Amino acid sequence: MATITLHGNTIHTLGNLPENGSEAQDFTLTKGDLSATTLEAYKGKKVVMNIFPSIDTGTCAQSVRQFNKDAGALENTVVLCISKDLPFAQGRFCGAEGIENVEMLSDFRDGNFGKTYQVEFTDGPLQSLHSRAIVVLNEEGKVIHTEQVPEIVDEPDYKAALEALQNG
Numbered sequence: 197m198a199t200i201t202l203h204g205n206t207i208h209t210l211g212n213l214p215e216n217g218s219e220a221q222d223f224t225l226t227k228g229d230l231s232a233t234t235l236e237a238y239k240g241k242k243v244v245m246n247i248f249p250s251i252d253t254g255t256c257a258q259s260v261r262q263f264n265k266d267a268g269a270l271e272n273t274v275v276l277c278i279s280k281d282l283p284f285a286q287g288r289f290c291g292a293e294g295i296e297n298v299e300m301l302s303d304f305r306d307g308n309f310g311k312t313y314q315v316e317f318t319d320g321p322l323q324s325l326h327s328r329a330i331v332v333l334n335e336e337g338k339v340i341h342t343e344q345v346p347e348i349v350d351e352p353d354y355k356a357a358l359e360a361l362q363n364g
Contacts (some may be wrong), residue, residue, distance in 0.1 A: 200327055202320060202348045209327050211314030213342040220337045223309045225278060225301035228287045233301065235337065239269055242273040242361050243333040246298070248354070249280045249313050249325040251289045255349055256328070260295060262354050269299040272335070275363060280304050315344075329351060332360045 199211040210324050220243075222235045235243075247264050267275040275298040279286070282286065286300035291350040303309040310316035315326045330352045332341035337339065341360030345352050 198344050205206050208318050209283030210316050214339045218339050220333050221312045228283045238274050244275045245331040246277045246327050247329040248279050249322050264295045264297045276301050330357050
């Protein structure tokens, strides 16, 4: 399990992020129109998974804004912003913020994404939500970069994720 802090207090996830070079595990997540999507839908594209607890927190919202800004310039790349928020809340946020360059996906139905990618919190006040993490995949669906943000209120390293896309 990964050990993370929330304002300095220790909390844990189910496990560790996938290793670089490993094949990304398939998932089923819910889109804003309540339809399902899987990793297969993004085959042949580079994928950035921006994983976080809730769009209703400042740091999570900022990560979506930042990736939305950066994603517009990326070729053959999709940024998936993944949380357990209801698709309605995700859509409301994107509409209010003018977010158009990322895809918001929800793990609210069964939580299997959080379990498969080992980002589900097992204890603490955010138990069952996702930790803040980044997983970057190349066009073949191989993991080329991961980051488990060690303090949940901190932002991810956007630059490292973008560099992985260019170098991977």
